Amino acid sequence: MFQTRSDSRFILRFMLIGGGLLLVFACMFAFSKTVSAHGYINDPASRAIQCKNGLNTNCGPIIYEPQSLEGPKGFPAAGPPDGKIASAGLAGFAQLDQQSATRWNKVNMTSGTNNFTWIFTARHATTSYRYFITKPDWNPNAPLTRAQFDLTPFCTINGNGQQPPATLTHTCNVPQREGYNVILGVWDIADTQNAWYIVIDAQFGPGDSIAPTAPTNLAVSNVGTTTAKLTWGASTDNNAVTGYEVYNGVNVIATIPANQTSANLTNLLAGTTYNIVVKAFDASGNRSPSSNSVQFTTTQLPVDVTPPTNPTGLHVMGTPTSTSVTLMWNASTDDSGIAGYRIYNGSTVIATVTGTATEKVITGLSPNSQYTFTVRAYDPSNNESGDSNAVTVSTPDGPSATPWAPNTAYEVNALVSYDGKVYKCIQPHTSLPGWEPSNVPALWQLQP
Numbered sequence: 001m002f003q004t005r006s007d008s009r010f011i012l013r014f015m016l017i018g019g020g021l022l023l024v025f026a027c028m029f030a031f032s033k034t035v036s037a038h039g040y041i042n043d044p045a046s047r048a049i050q051c052k053n054g055l056n057t058n059c060g061p062i063i064y065e066p067q068s069l070e071g072p073k074g075f076p077a078a079g080p081p082d083g084k085i086a087s088a089g090l091a092g093f094a095q096l097d098q099q100s101a102t103r104w105n106k107v108n109m110t111s112g113t114n115n116f117t118w119i120f121t122a123r124h125a126t127t128s129y130r131y132f133i134t135k136p137d138w139n140p141n142a143p144l145t146r147a148q149f150d151l152t153p154f155c156t157i158n159g160n161g162q163q164p165p166a167t168l169t170h171t172c173n174v175p176q177r178e179g180y181n182v183i184l185g186v187w188d189i190a191d192t193q194n195a196w197y198i199v200i201d202a203q204f205g206p207g208d209s210i211a212p213t214a215p216t217n218l219a220v221s222n223v224g225t226t227t228a229k230l231t232w233g234a235s236t237d238n239n240a241v242t243g244y245e246v247y248n249g250v251n252v253i254a255t256i257p258a259n260q261t262s263a264n265l266t267n268l269l270a271g272t273t274y275n276i277v278v279k280a281f282d283a284s285g286n287r288s289p290s291s292n293s294v295q296f297t298t299t300q301l302p303v304d305v306t307p308p309t310n311p312t313g314l315h316v317m318g319t320p321t322s323t324s325v326t327l328m329w330n331a332s333t334d335d336s337g338i339a340g341y342r343i344y345n346g347s348t349v350i351a352t353v354t355g356t357a358t359e360k361v362i363t364g365l366s367p368n369s370q371y372t373f374t375v376r377a378y379d380p381s382n383n384e385s386g387d388s389n390a391v392t393v394s395t396p397d398g399p400s401a402t403p404w405a406p407n408t409a410y411e412v413n414a415l416v417s418y419d420g421k422v423y424k425c426i427q428p429h430t431s432l433p434g435w436e437p438s439n440v441p442a443l444w445q446l447q448p
Contacts, residue, residue, distance in 0.1 A: 038065075038067035038068055038070075038120065038121040038122050038196075039067055039118050039119060039120040039121065039122075039123075039164075039187060039196055040066045040067045040069070040118070040119060040196070040198055041116055041117065041118055041185050041198045041200060042117050042118070042119045043115070043116070043117040044107040044109060044114070044116070044183075044200050044202065045107055045200070046066070046185075046198045046199060046200050047086060047096060047104055047198075047199045047200065047201055048062050048066035048069060048096065048198065048199075049066045050104070050105050050201075051063050051066065051096075052064075052066045055105040056104055056105050058095065059095050059096065060092070060093060060094070060095035060096075061092055061093065062093045062095070062096060067119075067120075067121045068090075068093075069087065069088040069090070069093065069096075069196055069197050069198060070088055070090075070194050070195070070196055071088030071089045071090065071194060071195065071196075071197055072089070072193060072194060072195070073186075073188050073189065073192075073193060073194055073195035074195075075130075075186050075195065075197070076132075076146050076149070076151045079186075079195065079197070080197060082143065082144075082145035082146055082147075083097060083143035083144065083145060084097050085097070085144045085145070085146075085184065085197060085199070086099075086144055086197070086199045088196070088197040096199075097143065097144070099140070099141070099142065099143050099144055100140065100141045100243070100255065101140040101141055101180060101242045101243070101281065101282070101285065102242075102281055102285045104201040105201065106180060106201045106202060106203040106285070107200065107201065107202055107203065108202075108203050109174065109202040109203065109204055110174075110204065110205070111174050111175060111176045111177055111204060112173060112174060113171060113172075113173055113174075114171075114172055114173075114174045115169050115170065115171050115172075116131065116155075116169065116170045116172060116185065117167065117168070117169045117170075118164070118167070118168045118169075118170075118185075118187070119166070119167055120164055120165075120166055120167070120168070123163040123164050123165070123166070124163060124164075124189050124190075124191070124192070125159070125161050125162060125163055125189065125190040125191050126159025126160075126161070126162060126163070126164055126187065126188065126189060126190055127159050127161065127188040127189065127190045128156055128157060128158055128159050128188045129156070129157040129159065129170060129185065129186070129187055129188070130153040130155070130156050130157075130185070130186045130188065131153055131154055131155040131156075131170075131172055131183060131184070131185050131186075132149045132150060132151065132152075132153050132154070132183070132184040132186070133149065133150055133154055133174065133175060133177065133181055133182070133183050133184070134148050134149055134150070134177075134181045134182045134183075135148065135149065135150050136177060136178075138181070138182075140180050140182075140242070141242060141243060141257065144182060144184075144199070148182075149182075149184060150175070153186075154172065154173065154174060154175050155170065155172030155173065155174075157170050159188070159190065161190045161191075177202075177204040177205075178204050178205045179203065179204060179205065179239075180201070180202070180203055180204075180285075181202050181204060182199055182200065182201055182202070183199065183200040183202055184197065184198070184199050184200075185197075185198040185199075185200065186198075209286065210237070210238045210286060211237075211280075211282070211286040211287055211288050211289075212235040212236060212237040212241050212280035212281065212282055212286065212287075212288040213235045213236050213237070213280070213288055214235065214279070214280070214288045214289040214290060214291055215232040215233060215234070215235050215244065215261075215278045215279070215280055215288070215291040216232065216233035216291065216292070217231075217232055217233045217291075217292070218230065218231070218232040218276070218277065218278055218291040218292050218293070218294050219231050219232070219294060220276065220294045220296045223296050223297075223298060223299065224298065224299055225268075225270045225298055225299045225300075225301060226266065226267060226268045226269070226270060226298060227264065227265060227266050227268060227298075228264075228265045228268060228274070228296055228298065229262065229263070229264050229265070230246065230262060230263045230265065230276065230278070230294070231261060231262045232244075232261050232262075232278050232291055233261065234261050235280035235288055237280070237282045237286075239282055240258070240282065241258045241280050241281075241282060242258055242281055242282050243255055243256055243257050243258050243280070243281060244256040244257075244258070244260075244261075244263075244278050244279065244280050244281070245278070245279050245281060245287070246263055246265070246276060246277075246278050247276065247277050247278070247279065247290070248274050248275060248276055249275055253265065258280075268298050269298065270298055270299065270300055270301040271297070271298060271299070271300035271301065272297065272298050273295065273296070273297045274295065274296055274297070274298070275293060275294075275295050276293065276294050276295070276296075277290040277291050277292070277293050277294075278290070278291040279291070301380070301381065303381075304335075304336050304379065304380075304381040304383060305381075305383060306334070306335065306379075306383060307334070307377075307378075307379070307383040307384055307385045307386075308332040308333060308334035308338055308377040308378065308379050308383065308384075308385040309332045309333050309334070309377070309385060310332065310376075310377070310385045310386045310387065310388055311329045311330060311331070311332050311341065311358075311375045311376070311377055311385065311388035312329065312330045312388060312389065313328075313329055313330040313388075313389070314327060314328075314329040314373065314374065314375055314388040314389050314390070314391050315327070315328060315329070315391060316328075316391060316393060317359070320365075320393050320394075320395050320396070321395070321396070321398075322365075322367035322368075322395050322396050322397060322398025322399075323363060323364065323365050323366070323367065323395065323398060323447070324361060324362060324363045324364075324365060325361075325362050325365065325371075325373075325393050325395070326359065326360070326361050326362070327343065327359070327360050327361075327362060327373060327375070327391070328358060328359045329341075329358050329359075329375050329388055330358065331356065331358050331377075332377035332385055334377070334379045334383075336379045336380050336381065337379065337380060338355075338356055338377050338378075338379060339354070339355075339378055339379050339380045339382075340352060340353050340354040340355060340377075340378055341353040341357075341358070341360075341375050341376065341377050341378070342375070342376050342378065342384070343360055343362065343373060343374075343375050344373065344374045344375070344376065344387070345371050345372065345373055346372060350362065365395050366395065367395055367396065367397050367398035368394075368395060368396065368397045368398075369394070369395050370392065370393070370394045370395075371392070371393045371394075371395070372390055372391070372392045372393075373390065373391045373392075373393065374387040374388050374389070374390050374391075375387075375388040376388070399415050400415070401415035401416055401417040401422045401423075402415070402416055402417070403416065403417050403418070404416040404417065404418040404423070404431070404436065404437055405431065406431050406432055406433045406435070407430065407431060407432065408430065408431050409428075409429075409430045409431075410425045410428065410429060410430070410431060410443075411425065411428050412425055412426065412427065412428055413425060415447070416437060416444075418436060418437045418438060419436075419438060421437075421438075421446060421447075422446075422447040423437035423438075423444040423445060423446055423447060424444065424445045424447055425443065425444060426442075426443060426444065426445050427442065427443050429443055
């Protein structure tokens, strides 16, 4: 009887341990699928991939990860808010939400049968792939909203809950369109609450190569210290003028809607000469010849040689960390106003505050080090005050970073070193090959 009971206990223990291990492996597998799913439309080239390839410029960090446009699923009833559809509602990719007739490079497309090729850097069980297109009367110079799109997908591909291959092509019948339109591809994930949102800027039809006529009679008036007013005669186009661009030399300093033939320029530099022309553009991106040129010089500011008063009451807020400290001080005064503050460590400027804020978090400090901080104010003429009182800060020892390794359990706030940089764990997990900190921002946060 004793032997039978012992065997039973052993079997029960084995089942519990085995079941626990299976649960751990299942969780690891599920987590690995969750953090690593990514993809984008490569052909026709999407807005994001054209950023990565350099055909679109000033795109922000999407150039490093065009596969990461992940947002809540459920479009159009849910999903990214209006005006943030192109970025999937992600603040880090907000540059993609900029929208005008000329902002983005376009791919040529014809209505009818077209192929759409996805590339998946990591695959995920899929509910469907859906394709939407802007309405024929959409406004290319307004933010992308649901009202801009035909909310019935022109093409839907069932994913059947399966993982896609690394490359997948869909054949779809694109509705009749002319000129510039935007196509939205939505990759709906089966086993998470998210979807991918990919926009394509497409130029339909034979294209319009006829530029608008040049604006006429450009004139300037009401020139001030930082302002001026421009007026001009309207341009014409074989289709329609979409808007006007104001150039100072080769730089666009203002974009004006087609229904306006004047511009109030602001934020100009005092005592500065400007050489201005205006060009019209149409929905196909054709630009007119330049208008006549006007030159003006903004009014010089009165000479100001009086510095602000010294900041007072500099002190530390809270407890310094091994790499940062928060400083606060009392405001300076100046007849022309305070333009900002410079924070010094000894004689070296280590941070600047623009405007009237009197608090600053100083980062990038070294553990177990001593710093002596002072603050100086400066005014719009760059007159600088004397030093505030000095504050000496000693940073504590920081936690040591261990080299990252695969098949290792990491808890939140654990520090690792990888490729010469330090990362902090932001989700508990057991690492796997391919989950290096630089590859998985969902798990690791780069430290300053």
